[in-house]
Structure formats: C-alpha cells, structure tokens
Amino acid sequence: MAAQYGGLQGGRASVLVAYRQWVRRPNGTIKAGGSAFDVRLEEGPGGWEVTALHPARPGRAKREPGDLAQRVLAHDRIHLPPAAAADVRAGTLRPYPMRVLLALADDYEIDVSIVHTGHPRNVFGTTRLSDHTRMRAFDVWAVNGRRVIDAGTPGRLIDGFLRRAVAAGAYNVGGPRQLSGGSYFSDRVHRDHLHIAFNRDD
Structure with a gap:
C-alpha cells in the first residue's frame, strides 16, 4: 500500500x-486485485476526520493497449499498483509520459503511486484542472526502492531523478x-512523493 498527500489546505x-488486496474465493483460490481512494479529511475539535471517500474508476481496458502501454506494463523496473496499471491498460496516460x-x-x-484515477480532478483547493x-x-513514491518520504533516502538520488525527468521533457516537477x-517546485504536499507532469501528448 502507498499513501500520499493529494492536497493540503x-x-x-x-x-x-x-x-x-488478495481475496480467497469459496473454492480456495486467491484473486489478486486492488484499487485507489482519494480520502478527504477535515480537522475538527477532536482531530482529523474522514469526510468523504472517492474511489478510483479506471476506464475499461483496451483490447489492444498498444506497444507503449504493453512495454510499461511489462517493464520489470516500473512497479504499478492496480489502479495505475488499469489506467495504463485503459489508455488514460498519454504517449509522451509513457515514453x-x-x-x-x-x-x-520506479514505484508509481497514482496516474489518473484516484487523484482529485482539480489541483486541490483551486479550480485548475490537474x-x-x-x-x-x-506520481512516484519510491526510487530504487527508497521511499521519497524517508529521511534516510539520499537527496542526490531524488534530485537526480527529478533532473532526469526534466531533461526528458517534464515541464512541472515537484518533490521534497x-x-x-523554472520547472521545479516543492511544498508540504510533495514531501512524500514526486510529481512528474508534461504539457505535451505525443
């Protein structure tokens, strides 16, 4: 399981x-699955309370996902949780980010956490489309097996990854x-993950 901020205001x-998740069927076989949730919280007199749950709703998988998607899904150094993998199968990640x-x-x-579904529609607290x-x-929660949020993760590892992403074409990159x-930003939300975004589709 990976948990990260989607917004804080x-x-x-x-x-x-x-x-x-793994579910044991009545016949004893195990079914693997999983998803993602956008959990909304508000701070009250007694502390933080959950006010809403928004489940990921990936699109239907394409019959033929395409070469890029298949390469991403099969790559042994790209780890996708179930909702992110479903997004790739459904074609809800543009070609350039996959490249x-x-x-x-x-x-x-690379341990990916969120691609498309399961993320707030707008940048949290704004009307700007995410x-x-x-x-x-x-979004990435770990690089080379080292979690972004861990104090012991070398800064040069994370910085190098972010700079490599920008060199490859990312225009908006956030981290701790x-x-x-001009392509980099940091805030409280991105202490626990890396945000890699693009302004082109191809």
Whole structure:
C-alpha cells in the first residue's frame, strides 16, 4: 500500500491511498486485485476526520493497449499498483509520459503511486484542472526502492531523478526539496512523493 498527500489546505486534506488486496474465493483460490481512494479529511475539535471517500474508476481496458502501454506494463523496473496499471491498460496516460517513464526506467527502479484515477480532478483547493486529469502526469513514491518520504533516502538520488525527468521533457516537477530552475517546485504536499507532469501528448 502507498499513501500520499493529494492536497493540503488549512484544515482540509486529500490523502491518496493506492493498495493491493488478495481475496480467497469459496473454492480456495486467491484473486489478486486492488484499487485507489482519494480520502478527504477535515480537522475538527477532536482531530482529523474522514469526510468523504472517492474511489478510483479506471476506464475499461483496451483490447489492444498498444506497444507503449504493453512495454510499461511489462517493464520489470516500473512497479504499478492496480489502479495505475488499469489506467495504463485503459489508455488514460498519454504517449509522451509513457515514453519518459520508460526512459527513466533505464536508469532507475520506479514505484508509481497514482496516474489518473484516484487523484482529485482539480489541483486541490483551486479550480485548475490537474495534469493527472489531463492524463499527462504520474506520481512516484519510491526510487530504487527508497521511499521519497524517508529521511534516510539520499537527496542526490531524488534530485537526480527529478533532473532526469526534466531533461526528458517534464515541464512541472515537484518533490521534497526545491531545485533551481523554472520547472521545479516543492511544498508540504510533495514531501512524500514526486510529481512528474508534461504539457505535451505525443
């Protein structure tokens, strides 16, 4: 399971939870599955309380996902939770982000958390459409097996990954530290994951 902020503003928050589950059928066989939720919380007198749950609703898988999608799904250095994998199968990630994801996997092992579904439609607390909704972004919670949020994860590993993403074409990249350059940003929401977004589809 991976959990990350989807937004934080005042006494309101969005926490995105991507998970795997295994269900034992009556005949004893095990069915693997999972999904993602956008969990909304508000801070009250007694602490934080869950106010809403928004489940991921991936589109139907394409009969033929296409070469790029198949390569992303089959890559042994790209780890996709069930909802993110379903997004790729449904074609809800544009070609260019998939190309960059594959290029990054040449140098890094990548644990993706969120692609499209399971993320707030708008940038939290605004009316601006999210790049996840535009199918032009993916979030990463671990690089080379090291979690972004862990204090012991080398800064040079995360910084190098972000710079490599920008060099490959990402236009809006967020993480736990502010890097120099107009493509980078950092805030409280991105202490626990990396946001890799694009402004082109091809």
